Amino acid sequence: MRALRVPRGLLFHDPLRWRLFSTPADLAEGKLRGFLEKNGLHADAPAPKQQPRLRQLFWVRVEDLPSREVRTRPGARFACACCGQSCQTMKLGPLLPADVERLRRADWNGTGRDRSTFFVDEHDQPLGEYSDAFLRREGSRCQFLRDDNLCEVHARFGAMTKPLMCRMFPYVFRATPAAVAVGMRLGECASAPAAAKGLPVVEQHDDLRRMLSEHDAIGLVPPSVWASPDRLITWEEYERIESDLLARPVGGFAAAVFRAFETAPSPKPGLDDLVAKIGLPNRPPRKLDPEAAELEDRFCRAVLFSKELFLHQDLARAAALLVIKAHLARIEVADGSPAAINQVWKTSADRPLRDLCRDLDVRGIAASIAAS
Ligand code: SF4
Known part of the structure; x- marks a missing residue:
């Protein structure tokens, strides 16, 4: 268990039960001890049974973050290249209440726009009282995306009126x-x-x-993180590993991330089953042009720096999924150009790879890809 000082108090992280406890800043010493004992967080507390996790992130209010740097x-x-693709291919929400309010308050007089049609629910149905608001689409496009692929909200009212997710x-x-x-x-x-x-x-x-x-x-990301199912490391250790990885020359990045967290990889079959399950052609991965290989490397670096590995239960499993994703993209890609690899990564972003791999030994499959 490790503690983090935050502006309004302390956060205690229990990595075994996968819980975060908070106490106010002004808790007297005796009360703090009582709080720790009551919650099984003191040094003599029996070690709790390890609880399953789906991810390694805790949702915390911005004002309670340990640092806002x-x-x-x-x-x-x-x-932004203003290609308008994201406005016609991605989920257009959920919006913040402030986004909805700003769009409703803007001066739409004389535009022919009807504020009551701006928002829908997640399934493109009329917005219910308790549903999250999403921007309404016309076909696959956001209603505000003009024919020239520019945003009407931005053009009329400036960037700051757009929903936060767009900016x-x-x-x-x-x-x-x-x-x-x-x-x-x-x-x-x-x-x-x-x-x-x-x-x-x-x-x-x-x-x-x-x-x-x-x-x-x-x-x-809490102060103690699971590198593999049975290996807990400190945030500081993770940071050192991440910065060593980011300092690597271009090439083999996903496999290097995997090896950094998976200390005893043993190759296992299963890739062919996955390829068939997804419906990809049965062919070897394509060799990429140097520029496309560099772009793939950038995608993988962005995943690491964005702490996306923490969206999974441990870093070894998350890194294994990254290795598999990069490999599948090379099987799927139409040619070895940057545009082709860009398109495959974009279109496969919504593929539920984690679910598709649920019954597979992803670490074994990644080990066999990394070894090939
Ligand atoms: S509001 Fe503008 S930026 Fe946001 S999705 Fe619609 S067209 Fe795109």
Whole structure:
């Protein structure tokens, strides 16, 4: 069990029961001891039984984060290419109450727009009183996406009127005990080759801080994390491993991430079953052009820096899924160009790989891919 100091008190992380406990800052020593004893968090408490986990992130209010310093990946660049693809291929919500309010309050007079049709629920049905709001689509496109693929809300009222998710994409905030990492869902951007040559992300810190303050809560990586099902490491150890990985030269990145967390990999069959289950052609993975291989490497680095591995129960399993994802993309890709690999990563972003692999030995399959 490790504790984190946060502005309004302390967070205690119990990695075995997978729980986060919070206490107010001004709790007197005696009361704090009582709290720890009552919750089985003191040194003499019997070790609890390990509870199953689905992910390694806790949802924490922004004002309760241990640090609100934003940290971006050195050398990362991004500028939206305004291709409009995300506005016609991604889920358009859930929106924040402030997004809904801003769009409703904007001056739509004379535009022919009807505010009562702006929002729907997750299934594109009329918005119920308790449902999350999503932007209504016309066909597959957001209702505000113009024929020239620009956003009508942005054009009429400026960027700040757009929903936060539109301004955020492809950035994602993941809090850690040290800072808020600003990750990127680069593999989901349809124009990644061009967009990833845009503005240095480090020059966007003011905008990023503003967007962070608009969030109610974000996912926090706790101070102790599971590298594999039976290996707990500290956040500081994880950070060292991550920065060593990010300093590697281009090439073999997903396999290197896997080897960093999977200490005793033993290759197992099962890949062919998965390929057949997904309906991919039975052919070997394609060799990529150097530029496409570099783009694939960037996608994998973005996954690591975005702390996406923590969306799974342990880092070895998450890294195994990354190895498998990169391998499947190379099987699926039509040719070895950057545009083709970009398209496959984008279209496979919604594939429920985790569910498809539920009954498979993903670590064994990844070990066999990494060894080939
Ligand atoms: S509001 Fe604008 S940026 Fe957001 S999805 Fe619609 S068209 Fe795209």
